[in-house]
Amino acid sequence: MIVDDWIAEKIGLPDGEALTREALEAWQLARLRETLSYAAARSSFYRERLTEPGLHSSFDGSSSAVDHNNFRSLRSLSDAARLPFTTPRDLAEEGIRMVCIPASQVDRIVTLPTTGTTGPPKRVWFTGADQELMIDYIHHGLPVMTGPGDVFLVLMPCERPGSVGELVAAGVERIGSRALRVGAIPADGSRDGEALEIMRREGVTTGLATAPTAARLAAKSAGDAVIAGNMRTILLSAQFISDADRRVIEAAWGCKAYEHYGMTEMGLGGAMACEVRAGYHPREADLLFEIIDPDTGEVLPEGEYGEIVFTTLTRRAMPLIRYRTGDFSRWIPGRCPCGSVLKRLGKVADRAERKDY
Numbered sequence: 001m002i003v004d005d006w007i008a009e010k011i012g013l014p015d016g017e018a019l020t021r022e023a024l025e026a027w028q029l030a031r032l033r034e035t036l037s038y039a040a041a042r043s044s045f046y047r048e049r050l051t052e053p054g055l056h057s058s059f060d061g062s063s064s065a066v067d068h069n070n071f072r073s074l075r076s077l078s079d080a081a082r083l084p085f086t087t088p089r090d091l092a093e094e095g096i097r098m099v100c101i102p103a104s105q106v107d108r109i110v111t112l113p114t115t116g117t118t119g120p121p122k123r124v125w126f127t128g129a130d131q132e133l134m135i136d137y138i139h140h141g142l143p144v145m146t147g148p149g150d151v152f153l154v155l156m157p158c159e160r161p162g163s164v165g166e167l168v169a170a171g172v173e174r175i176g177s178r179a180l181r182v183g184a185i186p187a188d189g190s191r192d193g194e195a196l197e198i199m200r201r202e203g204v205t206t207g208l209a210t211a212p213t214a215a216r217l218a219a220k221s222a223g224d225a226v227i228a229g230n231m232r233t234i235l236l237s238a239q240f241i242s243d244a245d246r247r248v249i250e251a252a253w254g255c256k257a258y259e260h261y262g263m264t265e266m267g268l269g270g271a272m273a274c275e276v277r278a279g280y281h282p283r284e285a286d287l288l289f290e291i292i293d294p295d296t297g298e299v300l301p302e303g304e305y306g307e308i309v310f311t312t313l314t315r316r317a318m319p320l321i322r323y324r325t326g327d328f329s330r331w332i333p334g335r336c337p338c339g340s341v342l343k344r345l346g347k348v349a350d351r352a353e354r355k356d357y
């Protein structure tokens with residue numbers, strides 16, 4: 001339970017004290033209030049949203065003008081259900097008004113196409129510290145599948161500082177793996193031979209790729225004893241992951257495939273499989289997840305399928321509050337057999353509209 005130990009340390013529990021849901025949720029509530037106050041004080045978009053008539057008064061019992069009240073009347077995490085949603089459309093059209101820091105403190109801006117509309121693209125802003133959160137997550141989340149001595153192939157964009165592949169490469173290097181930054185390869189397969197040659201020559205043992213890319217490479221290298229002999233694990237990320245693709249990969253390479261769910265708006269990392277490989281544990285110290293009914297907006301109970309909504313708890317450049325992902329999943333009831341106290345998100349059902357990385 002490396003991730004639990006990391007979160008225990010991150011939220012300030014005394015040395016050796018095990019993570020509990022109570023401690024984690026107390027941290028989440030404190031960070032949620034802090035994020036709301038921070039966003040309302042620094043962003044005109046959130047100031048308006050969070051002080052709409054009725055909303056403000058429902059939180060502090062008065063309808064007085066904006067004092068941002070530290071959102072003390074938010075007494076439990078379930079009170080988050082009273083906060084307004086933020087949508088991808090808000091991000092595209094009003095993103096600039098969500099930014100909470102001066103331009104001089106911005107380290108990276110990721111531009112995402114807005115699929116299916118003619119509207120402006122979404123832009124997600126990050127400070128250096130915002131990006132360090134992802135590197136730290138990889139450092140503490142990926143030892144389940146990689147360690148010193150591994151040769152880790154990165155088949156996602158890593159040419160620019162702060163791109164997903166580069167942050168993952170930096171994280172696995174902290175674990176002691178050797179990262180090979182190859183970058184994304186085209187879907188038409190024109191660089192597949194090159195990627196497979198690198199896998200043979202460098203003795204690649206693990207890596208990161210989208211599921212379709214890994215499945216294509218696996219199918220082309222089925223029967224290759226060198227590659228299969230070296231490969232131990234693979235991390236599949238960024239797109240909907242079909243069971244068929246996963247089976248092709250595991251069969252051809254004789255390796256264990258781990259799945260990850262995330263998107264740029266989450267700060268890339270969202271939730272990751274543990275060794276049980278049934279569901280994804282969210283990065284709960286940094287993100288508050290909810291599952292809602294997409295039609296009514298009501299929060300759904302454990303076990304029911306709905307839309308995934310998240311709130312960033314530790315981001316500075318551009319916090320996102322109750323951001324509607326358009327993705328669907330459910331909470332898997334009960335404690336994970338791995339022993340973690342983190343919740344478990346079930347398989348993400350539909351990512352048709354997302355092309356974030």
Ligand SMILES: [Zn+2]
Pocket residue numbers: 274275276281336337338339340
């Ligand atoms: Zn688990």
